[in-house]
Amino acid sequence: MAAITNLTMKEYQVVLISMSGVRVYNKKLLNLGLTLPGFVDRSRVIASLPSLGLLTIASHTPENWEVVYIELDDYTESDIEKIINLRPDIIAFSSLTARINETYLLSNKFRKLGFTTIIGGLHVSALPEEGMEFADCLIQGEGEIIWEKLLRDFENKQLKPLYSSITNHNFAFHFNASKIPKYELLDISKYNRLTIQTTRGCPLHCSFCAASRTISSYKKKSIELIEKELNKIFELWNKPFIELADDNTFVDKVWSKDLLKLFSEYKMKWFTETDISVAYDDALLELLAKSNCAQILIGFETSNSEGLLGLDKANWKHKQFDNYLKAIEKIQSYGISVNGCFILGFDTDTKDTFKETEFFIKESH
Template sequence: MKVGLIAMSGVRACDQELLALGLTLPGFVERSETVASLPSLGLITLAGMTPDWCDVTYHEVDQVDDFVIGQGDWDLVAISTFTAQAKEAYDLAMRLKVVGVKHVVMGGLHVTALPDEALRHCDSVIVGEGEPVWQQMLCDAREGNLKPKYKATYEFDLSDAPMPAYELLDIDKYNRITVQTSRGCPFKCEFCASSILLTDKYKQKPMEKVLAEVDRICELWPRPFIEFADDNSFINRRYWKQFLPELKKRRVKWFTETDLNVAWDDELLHLMRASGCAQVLIGLESPEPAGLSGLELVGDWKIKQFSKYKDAVRRIQSAGIRVNGCFVLGLDGHDPDIFDRVEAFARELELYDVQITYMTPFPGTPLYTRLKHEERLLEESAWEKCTLFDILFKPKGMSIAQLRTGFHSLATRIYDDVSTKWRRDIFKSKYRRSIVGT
């Protein structure tokens, strides 16, 4: 059976003015290129557990109109998509059916949130984690008994995780390759549309499996740059303190997402840097406590950490690890002055990188449910605008026009050549050769 795995790729934004700005803003463009260049770890993981009686190929689609529909002569196609590309994925699914693909299956975060919507455009959907149901779905398709929905009846154990089929990738297309060490996050932020939609539990992959994946990547790509595709690494510090000395032997560079807690563990910071950690991304979200209240559904953790933000960033960067600080604009505690405060705060923290996005109500998140209940959604099903760079809701503390104008102005200022160079120079002169704790 010929199986095609198709990932909807590329960065989307509907705001034409912001796109025009992005052409001249190096920070914005760099981040977009980084996101766009990541392969679909979910699909190549499923490929790694596909039976030998299947002939599997992997493809990425940026523009549906440019994709050669009949190139694979497939019996079954599985499409993975994020929300912003969902409508394009639906279009592709229908085109595949027209040219005679017998089984078109869809999965991913968006499909998990809205399986019935997706089913209007394909034959079957995978809801939640794909590993527990993938092989059964393939067997059913071969036997002509494909079911409309596949959803695991148990939590997938990452100790059973297959080796992703990295060999299916054209390595020259990417500037980094993804590896997952954990799934889920205990903080459960209201706006988060990540793997917490797939699993109710935080779970860790055995380190021997992770190291084997790194070794496989190194076989294909000497001295690779790896992105650990975790919602929040370092939840289990004991795990990482055992893992990082082994990772160091692989001589790779790497990046991941984390929270501020990593700043208070000098041993961990040292191990991170020694093993090749180049940068961490941290969701700071707001330059003032007013915007942080209620972001987490459990514990309101970030607002309790706010007074430590500056010291935490200093300690991490003093270990020689760059910090990409992320801010979400349009939170309920924000007013029209928030844009100037983000700029000043980012400068005060001396962040190496700054990422700004709009608060975005992704389907399936508590934020989407709340804003719909409050009648603050501008368009309930405008999935193409779920890009993080388009406005989908009515802000509380300012008008829509103020949010858009302020965002554009802030993007221009923080991503211009002067500001970008200042951040780079500060890190090089002040942090790169400094020592943790001094």
């Protein structure tokens, strides 16, 4: 457990708890020997990233609140005792589906002890009715504007059970009003990569994907604001590997080129997620290479083109299928590795899909 606190005495205190990482709960799958080595490696990386959502919320916290940031991965009763001993006014969790059951248990435990608990993140944003059973208050969607209102309501004893930027457009957030995440709350020496967010959501709307549905519609930050965030990181940290917490970074190719020019000014390696269209833009690929992009993650989704039919409204992904191998080769030719993501279990998949996927991955390197 890592806990960092601002030691000045404030009127109120909030403990922000990050519940990241991945767990396999299904006993049948475990008994079958589920290992998913690549996935486990990726989940370790995710678990070792700080919660950018909570660091962002921390920067939107009013001055009269003290903020404590804690990551609970593998934890013991003594870690829980330490949180209890802080006697915070509010305990707020950020959690994904993979650890929501643990989050619900912990939230209930703290509530029984008389603490006010809040849960936010993708899972409760998708299923607020479920989450409301386990916390005093939920945040659905973007938290930046909600957070200050929620804390003021708490101060006035008017906390509501649900604050939603999805149903209440007054809480929808203008991305350029973002404050620089409070990276200074971290014990920064223990991280080997830090995250920034340059875009949020994705306009492609693939039917299975939470981007643009659960948190916000597609939006991008100004290059000036991204520069300030990078400068803040570089003031604090000397291991420059940046992971972009974006859904699909290079949707807007003009803006993307400005972003890559900015990245080239920093001595850093970096990673992001995007779609295959980067391979069609030579100038963008050149800038990607110049800016020391180490890897991009692309959702190819399947090696079976039928599975892509109807995935997005314009069938864009289906139309790209025949370009997949050439596009991957082209990106790799710029020295950038491609982390391909696939879904197994489309309605059109058969047992052969497993072998076909393996063949595609090997053929595309």
